[in-house]
Amino acid sequence: MLHADDTPHVIALGVALAMFVTFLPIVGIQTVVAIGLAALFRANKAVCVPIVWITNPATMLPIFYGCFKLGAVVMPETATSDEADLRRLVEFAKTSSIFESEFWAGLAPLMLSLGIDLWVGCAIVGATLGLLSYFVTRWGVSSYRERRRQRLLRRSLFRSQFQKAKLARRSEPA
Numbered sequence: 001m002l003h004a005d006d007t008p009h010v011i012a013l014g015v016a017l018a019m020f021v022t023f024l025p026i027v028g029i030q031t032v033v034a035i036g037l038a039a040l041f042r043a044n045k046a047v048c049v050p051i052v053w054i055t056n057p058a059t060m061l062p063i064f065y066g067c068f069k070l071g072a073v074v075m076p077e078t079a080t081s082d083e084a085d086l087r088r089l090v091e092f093a094k095t096s097s098i099f100e101s102e103f104w105a106g107l108a109p110l111m112l113s114l115g116i117d118l119w120v121g122c123a124i125v126g127a128t129l130g131l132l133s134y135f136v137t138r139w140g141v142s143s144y145r146e147r148r149r150q151r152l153l154r155r156s157l158f159r160s161q162f163q164k165a166k167l168a169r170r171s172e173p174a
Contacts, residue, residue, distance in 0.1 A: 006044050008141040014044035016134035018051035023067060023126035025118055027060050028104050057103075064118060071121025 004011055021034040034048040055063050092110055097103055 004044055004046065008138045008145070010042065011044045011047060011141050012134045012138035013041060014038050014047040015051060015137040016130040017041060017043055018048035019133045020126040020130035021048075022052050022054045023063065023122045023129065025060075025064055025067075025122055027055055027057065028107060030055065064122070067121035067125050068118045069121065070124060071117035071119065074124065075117055075120050 017037045018034045021030050021037065024030070024033075026033060030052040031049055034052045035045050037043075038045040038048050088110065092106060
């Protein structure tokens with residue numbers, strides 16, 4: 001990511017979009033969605049792939065449970081699901097294997113059944129972390145590149161001084 005041939009803005013935008021998509025309850029198609037959004041917004045597509053894997057079958061339960069609770073707090077009057085639905089998700093994840101097609105076929109309807117409170121909570125978390133990650137990534141890439149440029153400049157200066165000293169020793173009479 002730090003050595004990508006893109007501007008810090010393009011890299012940071014790719015990270016921010018991927019972070020947003022990471023927290024949406026669309027496990028299984030997150031990579032495709034993130035790359036599609038990156039292409040649409042002309043962001044770096046390569047940085048999207050590892051970021052969207054933050055939520056995977058092993059981590060999705062605690063992440064989505066927190067998002068679900070946040071959504072229920074933000075929108076208590078429109079809550080369409082309850083903790084029993086989340087327990088179904090936990091049981092589904094325990095009894096299914098991510099390497100079987102039944103897992104992926106059953107995951108989508110289960111995630112959609114969790115309702116608006118999950119989606120709202122996920123959107124809030126994703127947007128917040130996406131925005132935060134944009135600024136942190138842009139600053140990180142810019143400062144890394146500046147430090148690297150300074151280090152290369154110092155090396156170049158040191159080499160040129162070394163070459164001048166070497167030539168001066170050769171031209172001295174013995």
